[in-house]
Amino acid sequence: MTNPTTPRPVRGLPPLHLAVALDGAGWHPAAWRAEGARPGELFTAGYWADLVTEAERGLLDLVTFEDALALQSVSLSGPDDRTDQVRGRLDAVLIASRVAPLTSRIGLVPTTNVTHTEPLHLAATLATLDRAALGRAGWRPQVSARADDAAHFGRPAPATLGEGDLASPETISGRLAPLFDDAAEVVAAVARLWDGHRTALPVTVLAHARIPYELAAKGGDVAYVTPYSPDGVAAVLTEVAAAATAVDRPAERPLKVFADLLVLLDERPGEAARHKDRLDELAGAPLRSxxxxxxxxxxxxxxxxxxxxxxxxxxxxxxxxxLRPARLPHDLLAITRSLVPELQRRGAFRTTYEATTLHGHLGLPAPAGPRT
Structure with a gap:
């Protein structure tokens, strides 16, 4: 790291917020076959502890943990029979709880299903995590339309998606509109329960279109968005602002907006693209995201x-x-040990933690009551 002083704003802007999304061996389906991967340790506490402590060494705001009620699949509608890709995850909240005592600054944000999980359970589980992490917990609520998720609870699939829907986020969110309405009610119910216990965790929402933008604006503090270009950034920011207006979000509580990128990083020009091509070949298809x-x-x-x-x-x-590292731990190390110092040299990222809670990292108001 560079000299621990407050960085100068770039072009008059405050320093960037940086988060990392952790999932299995990485976000490339063939990541477990990449050099340096640790596929035999994916279901051990030590693997996740190493990743999160590395992210904290890089002074990142937060890490998110992916989760789902069913196995990963290349199909939108249900499980597949692939045996050449990682299937299965540890519980995201329990991973965060395990690494909380091993870290002291970085925010810990698990993903949980809100379509099939009761608000009381979510509120208690996440509030417990926040206390274990001393105010560093957050939450990413996630909806589910998969039939195999619903089958765990003896329920019919709430919606049907086809492979062709992937090309249209608006189509996806439109078909899932009832699920997002339900999710908004769950988030509001959890927030009311937290108020009763003098707890308020930052809520983060992955959003691709108007309906999930409105979910983020109604009950979220951070929206993860997915533009593909500078023009796309402008369009998404305009849509998010419109969603905030549509749901009457208070102007004094602006929604933070983070852009998601799936990244492969190497120091030598062209090397990351060559590694991607090799992993695509091993996966049997080009990487999609x-x-x-x-x-x-x-x-x-x-x-x-x-x-x-x-x-x-x-x-x-x-x-x-x-940032979504395609290969773990390789791309995480490139973020913490190369990208972060580069941004620090440009005065665009912090050189030391200045807060001890996730609210503090994000510049959000502190909860109204004590956490003890």
């Missing part, structure tokens, strides 16, 4: 982040980024 896929050097990624951050849509700008 709901987010922009970046393969390049840490310095090139720094250029992209700052270019996207410079986009101004009627006074709205991105607050930060959530």
């Amino acid at each position: 709901d987010a922009e896929i970046f393969a390049g050097t840490p310095a090139e990624l720094a250029d992209l982040l700052l270019d996207w951050r410079a986009v101004d849509a009627d006074g709205q700008r991105l607050d930060g980024f959530r």
Whole structure:
């Protein structure tokens, strides 16, 4: 790390927020076969502890943990029979709880299903995590339309999606509108329960279109969005602002907006793209994602982040980024040990933690009551 002083704002802007999304061996389906991967340890506490402590060494705002009620699948509608990709996850809240005592600053944000989970259970579980983490917990509520998720609870599938729907986030969110309505009610109910216990965790929402933007604006503090270009950044920021207006979000409580990118990073130009091609070959198909896929050097990624951050849509700008490492731990190490120092040299990222809670990292008001 560079000298621990407060960085100078870039182009008059405050320093970036940076988050990392952790999932299995990485976000590439063949990541478990990449050099340095640890597939035999994916279901051990030590593996996750190593990843999160590394993220904290990089001074990142937060890490998110992916989760689902059913196994991962290449199909939207249900399980597949792939045996050449990672299937299964540890419980995201329990991972966060396990690493909480091993860390002291970084925010811990698990994903939980809100379609089939009761608000009282969510409120108690997440409030317990927040106390274990001394105010560093957050939450990412997630809806589910999969039939195999519903089958765990003896319920019919709430919606049906086809492979062709992947090309249209608006189509997906439109078909899932009832689920997002239910999710908004669950988030509101959990918030009321937290108020009763003098607890309020930051709520983060992954959103691709108008309906999930409105969910984020109703009950969230951070929206993870998925533009693909500077023009896309401007369009998304405009849509998020419109969603906030539509749900009457108070102007004094602006929604933080982070852009998601799936990243492969190597120091030598062209090396990351070659590694991606090799993993694509092993997976049997090109890498697909709901987010922009970046393969390049840490310095090139720094250029992209700052270019996207410079986009101004009627006074709205991105607050930060959530990066999805394609290969773990390789791309996480590239983020913490190469990208972060590069951003620090440019005065665009913190050189020391200045807060001890996730609210503090994000510049959000502290909860009204004590956490003890």
